Amino acid sequence: MALVSAGRPLTRTVLALCGTAGIAGLGFLAALHFSRVPPASLDRQGAAPPARIVVITTGIVDDLGAMGLLDRVVGVSARCRLPGTADKVQIANDFGAGTVNVEAVMSLHPDLFIAEQRFRSALAASGIPGHFVPDDMSWEDLPGVIEDLGRAVQEPERAQALVERMESQAAGLAAAVAGLPPVRVYFEYGAPGESIGSGTIVDSMIRLAGGSSISAGTSLIRPVLSNEAIVKADPEVIVLSPFTESEAEALRRPGWSAISAVRDGRVHKLSFEERGVMLYSWRCVDDAARRFLPWFHPEVADRGK
Amino acid sequence: MGSEAREAPWRSASPASIVLAGGLVALAAALGGLCAGAVSVSPAHVWSALAGGSGQGSASVTPMEHNVVLLIRLPRVVAALCVGAGLGVAGCMLQALLCNPLASPFVIGASAAAGFGAVSSILLGLSYVLTLGSSFALATGSGFLVVALARGGGRLPRESLVLTGFSVGLLFGALTGLVEYATTEEAQLREMVLWMLGGLWRITWDPLIVLVPGTLLCLLAAARFSRELDLLALGEDDAVRLGLDATRARAAVLVLSALLTALAVSVSGVIAFVGLVVPHLARRFVGVTHGRLLPASAFLGAIFLVIADTVARTAFLPNELPLGVVTSLVGIPFFLWVQRAGRRGGVAA
């Protein structure tokens, strides 16, 4: 049981530790070095406005379309199914919460990349100039976002025109429903019972059009209401988004036959093309005027015609 | 014997030669990954970009190629190597520790804890760095928690570890669901879902400053436990009679596995099947002894994930497949094949 030599195990241990620290240290230094490497800027720095824009946020595509700049957009999100974008390259993948293949974006040689804030770090390494919009836009944010957009694409006048159009439409709506008692509205977003919380664009549109969402009390984005709660709140109008059940299926839910909206035949389903109120763009107020107003206050809409 | 040679062709290779062979193949896979992508960069330009290092002075490499190779592909490949190696080794250690061929890094609750750490941090609106940090901290902490909870009478029995790990995982999973439901901002919810989905699509060099040395340290530390893992895999009675302090060894192995899992998951999210399939595949090549199995698992895991990541970002351009989907789609048939072709598990049940 005598040790072969007292030094041997100790030197082996020391060597092992040094070797380990050395290898790990090398890895650390290499990563540190590369993290300091700045991305080569691919900014054209030219005076001309960007002519190849990749836009991930669907709402922004809509705004650019309204500004007549759709021809400058070369890449969109795969979830974007707006008219006129069928020929664009689809970048962000559909199945998943929306990741972006950065290299695919770069392969389009864009001048500008527009997306939500959370893509900022992913895009930084590419060197492409990026314009980032807030992750969550509320109705109040929209005019500012469109104005910033106008500056980014170097078309401030068109942006201004769009903002003015939006604001006048909103003012018109507000005037039309001024003084009228708000109509109780249940807006179903996706799964049965899944509604929208206050602060979302849909909620703002409901209020603009003279309605009041029955789930407005909560600050959750997608509060889930139990069937009982819906029946108890007794909405006067029910709007089903394109992502939820069909009207026929919804009407079969227990207790729904007693709801005022069902009795009065005021249950409406938005088709996919009609989902403007849900978009983060100028179209929300446009669709609010076109769809919500006649549904909530038919007497006003008729009068307006 | 011919049949044994067929079963595990490199059963008698020395660990050093396995490291060498594995390293070369991993290097080849990495270079392949660096040359593939949406932006076409010729291999010569890839090489110049790498050789040029940080300088942008190389005339033949355009700024775009420089960015693509050094700042987009290279961190992805390095991250895939580290995450793959880490998960492979963690899975290997856990299969020995729990004497269960179905054990994987996600059985001990570390990844669920990492998820909870990340979504909590997102809920609180903390920065990306803090999100990484909190998911890492919680995953490591859960390792210690499982050890502490599973301990009974000075001993750390296997069954207790399994049950405790499973319960801890369920707990954190439930808490994560609660946090997801409680978010009040759409963007946060999307961010959380994105994180749980996993993937290396937005990896930058910053997290690698911790991932690379951390993974290397943990892998080398795991190598030190090769003999203990062999003994643990024999089962309780045999391990003890041969002189193993089972309690201390189990605790150390569990914490080390949790650390490796924490490092991997905090950077890449939850990538399924790597930790489960890779050790079995490694066993088919080098046999059961951990002196060879650990390095084989590390390199196989690294190679597997680099290839999976390359496929994920080039197979369906311009879309990018989630990495977890690719590993599952490749991993499941592979796993079934491995089980059918070789009946010998090599891990004492």
Next chain:
Amino acid sequence: MRVTLRLGERTVLQDADLQLRAGGFLALIGPNGAGKSSLLRCMSGALRPQAGSVFLGTDDLHRQPRRWVAAHVGVVPQQSDASFACSVEEYVGMGRYGRQRLFGTSGRSDRAAVGRALETTGTTAFAHRPIDRLSGGEFRKVLLAQALAQEPDVLLLDEPLQQLDLRHQLELMDVLKDFLRSGERAIVAVFHDLCMAARHADELLLLHGGRVVAAGPPETVLTEAHLREVFGVQASIRRSADTGRLDILPLAAVGRPARQHITDAHTTSPSEDGP
């Protein structure tokens, strides 16, 4: 090497007291459930006695770290799971764990010890075969090799002759005799076969219901009275002319008439069915 054992486990063993002398071969015998294996496991450190302690020399076994115990006490268990498919050489090499240092890999002394263990047990021929490809007998030899590789001072065996054919039984007993040759080591083995126990062991310990009924050389322990009391068997005990040791021939269960063709209880002609 002296082992003093005082145990007071209430259910399994009651005040079992034994002393093992250097160079001695102690056999534990007794009917099923007498506590033989438990006694062995107390001696190996696997079981902790409720009262009393096990000493190896002057060291209390149960207070020592496991590594120390493995370096001094080698155990050949009754059964072991062979599903870990390493090679025989690697499996035997695991026995060296108790003697290896922290960052040590297998050194020259380790390889030499493994080689010697393989040679002594005659297992060198299949040293590279995976252990889950061995027959029962071959695996038992490998288990012995593993214990020998530990280079222990005391070797504990639980029913070592199980599953071995006659030739290998004798070979194994030769290996055990060699082990004792230096005079510094000791063996404790559980035997079911009283003949083998009588033939090879210097001392016997007869256990019954957790208590030590008799201890000492075979002559004092293996008496007709003991066999009747403890095993419930009528047997004939003679000294064999070939080996010089006691030979036991069980004849009939006590309280039951003999079914075989026997002229009287103490006849010397063997029955048809043998032991």
